[in-house]
Amino acid sequence: MSETTSDVILESIDLVKHFGSSGFFGPPTVVHAVDGVSLTIRRGETFAIVGESGCGKSTLGRLLLRLIEPTQGDVLYEGRSILSLDAAEMRRLRRDLQIIFQDPFASLNPRMNVGDIISEPLWLHGLGSKSDRREQTAELLRTVGLLPAHADRYPHEFSGGQRQRIGIARALAGNPKLIIGDEPVSALDVSIQAQIVNLLEDLKERYGLTLVVVAHDLAVIRHMSDRVAVMYLGEIVELSSTDDLFENPLHPYTQALLTAIPIPNPQGRRPKPLLQGDVPSPTAPPSGCRFHTRCPHARSICKENHPVAENAGGGRMVACHFWREIQNAGSGALSAPAQSPALTKRMELYMTWRERQEQTKNSNG
Amino acid sequence: MIDNVALHARSADTTGATHSGRDALLRVENLSIRFDGAPPDVNVVDDVTLSVAKGKTLCLVGESGCGKSVTALSLMGLLPTPPARIVGGSAYFGGKDLFRMSEREKADMRGNQTAMIFQEPMTSLNPVFTVGDQIVEGILRHRKVSKSEARERALEMLRRVRIPAPEKRMQAYPHEMSGGMRQRIMIAMALANGPELLIADEPTTALDVTIQAQIISLIRQLQDESGMAMILITHDLGVVAEIADEVAVMYAGKIVEAGSVDKIFMDPQHPYTIGLMGSVPSIGRRQGKLATIRGTVPPAELMPKGCRFMPRCPFADVRCVTDPPPLAEITPGHSARCWYAPLEIHRGGVA
Ligand SMILES: Nc1ncnc2c1ncn2[C@@H]1O[C@H](COP(=O)(O)OP(=O)(O)OP(=O)(O)O)[C@@H](O)[C@H]1O
Ligand SMILES: Nc1ncnc2c1ncn2[C@@H]1O[C@H](COP(=O)(O)OP(=O)(O)OP(=O)(O)O)[C@@H](O)[C@H]1O
Ligand code: SF4
Ligand SMILES: [Mg+2]
Ligand SMILES: [Mg+2]
Numbered sequence: 001m002s003e004t005t006s007d008v009i010l011e012s013i014d015l016v017k018h019f020g021s022s023g024f025f026g027p028p029t030v031v032h033a034v035d036g037v038s039l040t041i042r043r044g045e046t047f048a049i050v051g052e053s054g055c056g057k058s059t060l061g062r063l064l065l066r067l068i069e070p071t072q073g074d075v076l077y078e079g080r081s082i083l084s085l086d087a088a089e090m091r092r093l094r095r096d097l098q099i100i101f102q103d104p105f106a107s108l109n110p111r112m113n114v115g116d117i118i119s120e121p122l123w124l125h126g127l128g129s130k131s132d133r134r135e136q137t138a139e140l141l142r143t144v145g146l147l148p149a150h151a152d153r154y155p156h157e158f159s160g161g162q163r164q165r166i167g168i169a170r171a172l173a174g175n176p177k178l179i180i181g182d183e184p185v186s187a188l189d190v191s192i193q194a195q196i197v198n199l200l201e202d203l204k205e206r207y208g209l210t211l212v213v214v215a216h217d218l219a220v221i222r223h224m225s226d227r228v229a230v231m232y233l234g235e236i237v238e239l240s241s242t243d244d245l246f247e248n249p250l251h252p253y254t255q256a257l258l259t260a261i262p263i264p265n266p267q268g269r270r271p272k273p274l275l276q277g278d279v280p281s282p283t284a285p286p287s288g289c290r291f292h293t294r295c296p297h298a299r300s301i302c303k304e305n306h307p308v309a310e311n312a313g314g315g316r317m318v319a320c321h322f323w324r325e326i327q328n329a330g331s332g333a334l335s336a337p338a339q340s341p342a343l344t345k346r347m348e349l350y351m352t353w354r355e356r357q358e359q360t361k362n363s364n365g
Numbered sequence: 366m367i368d369n370v371a372l373h374a375r376s377a378d379t380t381g382a383t384h385s386g387r388d389a390l391l392r393v394e395n396l397s398i399r400f401d402g403a404p405p406d407v408n409v410v411d412d413v414t415l416s417v418a419k420g421k422t423l424c425l426v427g428e429s430g431c432g433k434s435v436t437a438l439s440l441m442g443l444l445p446t447p448p449a450r451i452v453g454g455s456a457y458f459g460g461k462d463l464f465r466m467s468e469r470e471k472a473d474m475r476g477n478q479t480a481m482i483f484q485e486p487m488t489s490l491n492p493v494f495t496v497g498d499q500i501v502e503g504i505l506r507h508r509k510v511s512k513s514e515a516r517e518r519a520l521e522m523l524r525r526v527r528i529p530a531p532e533k534r535m536q537a538y539p540h541e542m543s544g545g546m547r548q549r550i551m552i553a554m555a556l557a558n559g560p561e562l563l564i565a566d567e568p569t570t571a572l573d574v575t576i577q578a579q580i581i582s583l584i585r586q587l588q589d590e591s592g593m594a595m596i597l598i599t600h601d602l603g604v605v606a607e608i609a610d611e612v613a614v615m616y617a618g619k620i621v622e623a624g625s626v627d628k629i630f631m632d633p634q635h636p637y638t639i640g641l642m643g644s645v646p647s648i649g650r651r652q653g654k655l656a657t658i659r660g661t662v663p664p665a666e667l668m669p670k671g672c673r674f675m676p677r678c679p680f681a682d683v684r685c686v687t688d689p690p691p692l693a694e695i696t697p698g699h700s701a702r703c704w705y706a707p708l709e710i711h712r713g714g715v716a
Contacts, residue, residue: 019541029533031541052573053545054529102544102571106487145661160484160567161429161600183544186570187484189600191644192429194655201654216573217601223646223655243650260574262581262603264645266626269607274582275575281530340631343642349708350639353679354659 010041015073029283033059035234046211051231057214098171102182104163108155115151121174140169160187178210233290240316250318389416396454407665411618420592427615442471477507480560482568486547490539497535522553544571617673624699634701
């Protein structure tokens, strides 16, 4: 890759994380959660990580912020290794780097009220007076579509999506430079999801915020991210700009992923090809290409040789022996059926009335 | 390898049979629930009527915080009362009154005839037991089988939800699993006893689309084999389009629109549903900022007397401020709670 170091805000070098287990019932097993991941995240971009459940996305996110220690490899923030920082330096860094956790309930302290949860990053770093903090908390609550009065309530009194928004508000509190969102909008209905996505985009434009998003909703990924990394069993198998990836997926796993996207149109129901084959275990990753046990294009070499990441042009990278031959094998799946005429007509009516309402509001106020 | 027939896509059911509630397995009528301490006349779930027939799927969609999970928990007898209170309505499951059962009867039914997949897996998995023990326990509780048979069944379920190396994973603790694995453990537990009714609250939010497609296919297969009925709560409209027979759209505690999946997607009538459809990001190239529904749900103290969607609705006028609209039938089996539906007729001319 050819980025100059000043573009790069966060970089991982050959990161590895293995989880060991005690092995009560036999020989100890090692989970290869993340295996040799190198990537660079550019300042101000939205970088998405997608991949099969259990492939190591959350683990990678935690490694990038040093919430857990890697087995091997390094993480550079602004060109400096964060693994060598002492506790005080690490605390300072925590303000710049925030995370929105995947499981909102498990990550919110049940004994703290929402106001204290959200303002925690502020008082931890001694930012603002008490009343400043209260005001800022109220503002953050409003920003994520909750109410200032919610500050006095406790996490269990909220719905799943409301709890997720509390986590988002907390991550925004210390004006971070980079946020890792682990499924940040997964529990939100599409209209609130759209508000949050728009909000994050505004923050990016205004403050140059960098976002790393782990998500399963590929339409959201397509809409909001600049680049996408596709992971399979602890490794990155494809990395590409968003439009290229969706228009011409190169890796067979990426192709399988795109064909499985559910289309929001009941008339588009049709038999879907399903990925077959046993889901391999991260405790015993397959030899050669880790995807070979399920790949429709696999040949004997795939079982033996581990494909190296190749440069596929245009800043793309792919790790497959046969990517040149199998291009386009999965594309064309993304043609969403057209909106019904009734819905189109009603959307138009909706927008017309909305504009009109806007105008009357403006002329009255 | 790719197998093209694995997922037998069923075409959308447009008969509206489940909506009538006549041969419903579950029938909920005029359900209202409130929390202690909330303003007296504002229920978090208000006058909710729905039903689902054997083998069918009803999808419940709606704004975050609108009362979907509270509705589901009340049907399972799992709502903490107090602070919650069922202040009105009834729910019948196969002829039995769910709200008049003893705790004992409820416990016997749960995890057996009815099962629930919870929105947040970590809140319902016990952190100090292995996932294998938890599934086996659930089977032994309701089935007269030996321990090893229960273990076999548990393994089989883990395989069916596509947990890799299931024998090993039986011995893992919840915190050693990824978010999506925990979710699949919940699904395996819920399906283990072959329930007649499954209530699934956002069951696939942590799953990538390939595994999601496999889980949907598995659930469908079970519905075809055993006639399992399902209430699916999800905000993923792609999943709704793929699996629903009927859809109910909720807003601020009320059902604002209900009908067959085709009607809701192809011919939505309520302004909130229309706004919702417009917020779905397209899978095609980016087309500028996402459209959103303006504003937020008002707090309970400020909930409008008339239509609860009024403050955010482009079509609202004085009548909506004062009078609550009824859930009125527009075509057989399709109803909307809006004074001005169908909108072309009442709001068509741009005056
Ligand atoms: N503390 C832990 N101890 C043992 N194994 C772990 C631990 N944390 C994660 N793992 C394992 O590491 C692998 C990767 O998990 P991770 O949570 O990173 O997956 P993920 O990609 O985020 O999946 P999902 O999309 O389901 O959230 C999984 O096999 C998981 O079981
Ligand atoms: N224990 C409680 N005490 C007070 N209010 C509560 C309690 N539990 C839930 N609520 C409120 O009830 C409303 C409905 O919550 P519910 O969990 O049913 O929403 P939901 O539709 O499932 O939303 P989501 O899509 O975000 O999960 C919310 O506004 C929530 O704040
Ligand atoms: S009743 Fe009025 S406010 Fe409510 S949705 Fe219809 S037009 Fe909008
Ligand atoms: Mg995860
Ligand atoms: Mg919920």
